[in-house]
Amino acid sequence: MAMFIRVEVDPQVAGQADLVKKLVEVCPVDIFATGQDGALAIVEQNLDECTLCDLCIQACPPGTVKVVKLYE
Amino acid sequence: MRFYEYEAKTLLRRYEVPLASFRVASTPEEAAATAGELGGTVVLKSQVLSGGRMKAGGVKFASSPQEARQAAAEILRLPISGQVPRSVLIEPKAPVAKEYYAGVIYNTLAKRPAIIFSDMGGIDIEEVAEQHPEHLTQATFSSLRPVSDYKMKEVVASLGITGNELTALTPILSRLARAFLAHGLTLAEINPLARLENGSFVCLDCHVDMDEDARDRQGALLQELGIGREETRQARPPTPFEIRGAQIDAQDTRGVAGRIVEFDGDLGLIIGAGGGSLTLFDAVRKYGGRAANYCEIGGNPSVSKACELTKLILSKPGVDKIAVMMNVVSNTRVDIVARGVIKGVVESGYDPAEKIAIFRIPGSWEGEGFKILRKYGVEYYDRSVSMDEAARRAVAKMQTV
Amino acid sequence: MSILIDENTTFIIQGITGREAVNVTRECLNYGAKVVGGVTPGRKGRDVYGVPVFDTVRQITERMRVDASVVTVPPAFAADAAMEAIEAGIKLIVIVTERMPRNETVQLIELADQYGARVIGPNCLGIISPHKSKVGGVGGPAEDTRKAYMPGPVGVLSRSGGMTTEIANTLTAAGLGQSTAISIGGDPIIGNTYADFMPLFEADPETRAIVIYSEPGGTMEAQLATYLREQKSRLPVVAFMAGRFMDQMPGMRFGHAGTIVEGKADTSAEKIRRMREAGISVAEEVSEIPRLVRERLG
Ligand code: SF4
Numbered sequence: 001m002a003m004f005i006r007v008e009v010d011p012q013v014a015g016q017a018d019l020v021k022k023l024v025e026v027c028p029v030d031i032f033a034t035g036q037d038g039a040l041a042i043v044e045q046n047l048d049e050c051t052l053c054d055l056c057i058q059a060c061p062p063g064t065v066k067v068v069k070l071y072e
Numbered sequence: 073m074r075f076y077e078y079e080a081k082t083l084l085r086r087y088e089v090p091l092a093s094f095r096v097a098s099t100p101e102e103a104a105a106t107a108g109e110l111g112g113t114v115v116l117k118s119q120v121l122s123g124g125r126m127k128a129g130g131v132k133f134a135s136s137p138q139e140a141r142q143a144a145a146e147i148l149r150l151p152i153s154g155q156v157p158r159s160v161l162i163e164p165k166a167p168v169a170k171e172y173y174a175g176v177i178y179n180t181l182a183k184r185p186a187i188i189f190s191d192m193g194g195i196d197i198e199e200v201a202e203q204h205p206e207h208l209t210q211a212t213f214s215s216l217r218p219v220s221d222y223k224m225k226e227v228v229a230s231l232g233i234t235g236n237e238l239t240a241l242t243p244i245l246s247r248l249a250r251a252f253l254a255h256g257l258t259l260a261e262i263n264p265l266a267r268l269e270n271g272s273f274v275c276l277d278c279h280v281d282m283d284e285d286a287r288d289r290q291g292a293l294l295q296e297l298g299i300g301r302e303e304t305r306q307a308r309p310p311t312p313f314e315i316r317g318a319q320i321d322a323q324d325t326r327g328v329a330g331r332i333v334e335f336d337g338d339l340g341l342i343i344g345a346g347g348g349s350l351t352l353f354d355a356v357r358k359y360g361g362r363a364a365n366y367c368e369i370g371g372n373p374s375v376s377k378a379c380e381l382t383k384l385i386l387s388k389p390g391v392d393k394i395a396v397m398m399n400v401v402s403n404t405r406v407d408i409v410a411r412g413v414i415k416g417v418v419e420s421g422y423d424p425a426e427k428i429a430i431f432r433i434p435g436s437w438e439g440e441g442f443k444i445l446r447k448y449g450v451e452y453y454d455r456s457v458s459m460d461e462a463a464r465r466a467v468a469k470m471q472t473v
Numbered sequence: 474m475s476i477l478i479d480e481n482t483t484f485i486i487q488g489i490t491g492r493e494a495v496n497v498t499r500e501c502l503n504y505g506a507k508v509v510g511g512v513t514p515g516r517k518g519r520d521v522y523g524v525p526v527f528d529t530v531r532q533i534t535e536r537m538r539v540d541a542s543v544v545t546v547p548p549a550f551a552a553d554a555a556m557e558a559i560e561a562g563i564k565l566i567v568i569v570t571e572r573m574p575r576n577e578t579v580q581l582i583e584l585a586d587q588y589g590a591r592v593i594g595p596n597c598l599g600i601i602s603p604h605k606s607k608v609g610g611v612g613g614p615a616e617d618t619r620k621a622y623m624p625g626p627v628g629v630l631s632r633s634g635g636m637t638t639e640i641a642n643t644l645t646a647a648g649l650g651q652s653t654a655i656s657i658g659g660d661p662i663i664g665n666t667y668a669d670f671m672p673l674f675e676a677d678p679e680t681r682a683i684v685i686y687s688e689p690g691g692t693m694e695a696q697l698a699t700y701l702r703e704q705k706s707r708l709p710v711v712a713f714m715a716g717r718f719m720d721q722m723p724g725m726r727f728g729h730a731g732t733i734v735e736g737k738a739d740t741s742a743e744k745i746r747r748m749r750e751a752g753i754s755v756a757e758e759v760s761e762i763p764r765l766v767r768e769r770l771g
Binding site: 003004029048049051052069071072 | 374375376405407408411414415418440443444447448
Binding site for chain 2: 493496548549572573574575576578579580582583584598610611612613614617620621631632633634635636638639642643646659661662664666686688691692693696713715716717718719724725726727728729730732736758759760
């Protein structure tokens with residue numbers, strides 16, 4: 001279970017193949033993956049490795065991806 | 073990484089260093105059979121990684137297969153410096169006229185390989201250096217050019233040696249130097265290098281150490297010698313706890329969280345990096361702390377590595393609390409270590425506020441790290457508390473419980 | 474003043490597209506350092522934070538002046554990368570790579586000697602002349618580096634990269650700045666030892682004292698002691714020795730590859746004795762260093 005980080009992705013983004021591909025590419029610690037149906041999957045066991053690099057946030061339309069620090 | 077004598081001799085044979093025809097036996101029966109085949113008087117030598125075999129009774133002579141069986145049985149039963157012999161090396165006893173010494177090392181200040189030669193072999197070379205310096209000579213040589221015979225000739229001649237001895241010794245030194253450079257060795261030593269009664273030379277005993285960091289490049293040689301990856305050949309074999317630590321460090325390539333050495337105290341240490349760990353371990357001892365382990369974290373390890381390392385240390389019987397301390401960090405991130413350690417404590421079923429005696433890692437991403445530590449109620453300090461003071465406080469906490 | 478690097482120093486990063494190298498590039502740029510290019514074979518035309526990437530070192534040196542190179546490639550390629558930089562005419566080579574085989578380290582150092590180039594490392598974090606430039610990861614992110622380092626009269630030489638910053642930070646907190654701080658490398662064989670750097674500090678009028686961080690293993694502390702005695706150095710030296718516990722554990726390697734007690738001369742006790750004999754003040758803990766430096770500065 002992730003203790004420190006939660007990532008929230010707007011359902012619209014999560015269904016868009018090109019944005020999903022981008023997210024999978026940019027995250028240095030493999031938090032994003034492509035699910036069976038091509039939709040976005042969050043890799044639960046990697047969440048706490050998040051480096052807070054913001055690359056996922058920059059890769060998508062403003063406000064659609066949120067990285068939440070659970071310790072704040 | 074030290075080689076057994078039979079491994080070292082196998083390597084030197086490839087470089088045409090003159091050797092007696094040696095064999096290896098792992099049972100008294102094999103030893104008896106080998107002695108029979110070689111005929112005459114043979115020498116049997118314990119194959120252990122430590123020196124001082126002669127004194128310890130690990131070298132015996134036998135003039136018949138029966139004697140060889142008996143000698144091998146005794147040698148194989150006899151641990152030397154805590155090490156059980158792997159086998160016995162058997163070779164014909166040589167009629168020695170005179171003993172020499174030849175060795176190759178790195179001169180770390182000149183930053184070059186160096187050849188050392190003495191006409192007083194058979195004793196410890198440090199002793200020769202201290203008591204008979206006039207019998208010892210050395211010279212650095214190039215690591216870029218092929219080894220030059222003339223360099224070795226100059227070294228031998230500098231002790232006043234001439235004639236057949238000079239011309240026979242020169243190529244032996246060159247070959248030793250070539251083996252040294254080609255195989256990433258840090259020591260290649262023949263002692264004694266014997267002149268026999270018939271004037272020929274032979275390597276009676278040798279000692280070869282390979283650079284740990286050359287192992288990847290020397291795969292072919294190591295495979296040929298049957299030296300596996302898992303053989304660390306440290307001064308003492310690793311404990312299961314240390315092996316587990318090495319596995320955690322190897323689980324991913326992000327940073328270091330391992331290099332664990334086991335001690336028997338009650339204060340678990342998660343410390344780093346290289347120099348910081350040494351400094352902090354000294355400090356804990358200075359204030360009377362009893363460390364459960366030495367370790368190193370650094371190079372920005374993953375959260376999961378730090379977490380697994382924490383769990384391992386907490387699982388060690390007798391560990392009461394852990395202290396998490398480093399020097400001011402540059403590339404390791406305070407928040408990442410904080411996450412890993414806290415996660416490890418929680419997953420082990422403890423309260424971080426209670427289990428973590430102290431957290432002192434200032435530097436990169438400290439603001440974010442301190443937020444996490446505050447949230448879990450962990451006692452933490454920034455750079456205004458010195459490493460020594462942090463260690464002192466950690467130890468003091470152990471004594472109040 | 475400072476030694477080896479200042480605000481005009483231009484340098485490249487070999488292996489610039491690697492994970493840690495990307496960080497180092499950003500940190501150096503943010504500190505105001507002049508990173509003029511990077512090399513990763515096959516990646517020509519890309520850029521890292523605006524720094525152009527090339528396939529070979531010569532593609533950069535043909536175009537502009539390059540004073541230094543930071544080598545951050547994996548151990549199997551590090552010696553080759555360093556030799557490429559040396560033969561392209563670069564005179565200061567900072568090797569960050571850890572776990573380089575010793576036979577390759579001595580080869581590249583020998584080549585550097587032939588070309589009149591200076592090698593720092595391997596297994597180091599680089600050099601910093603506070604508020605001027607830093608070449609390598611020493612100090613970490615620019616804002617952290619500014620907290621730990623400030624300009625002043627103390628030269629720092631350290632066998633540990635992390636402890637370079639810990640010591641600088643302790644000095645800075647006590648109001649003692651640094652002229653140049655060098656992480657000299659943790660390997661048994663390094664391009665330049667304490668004594669090798671001393672003439673440079675000697676010639677730098679701003680430097681008025683030296684602090685060294687040392688460990689068991691090797692003979693470079695003894696070499697420094699001899700240097701100080703023979704050269705009648707004007708510079709007082711303060712030393713801190715870590716790893717004292719290792720004296721009881723011969724043959725075990727702790728910390729850096731160069732840190733192992735193999736004989737009596739390697740022990741911390743023996744090294745401390747020799748350093749004290751040569752007039753070096755030996756601190757019992759890091760926090761004592763500023764006081765000892767002030768004492769020696771008079
Ligand atoms: S902030 Fe960076 S590490 Fe975290 S999820 Fe986004 S891309 Fe991955």
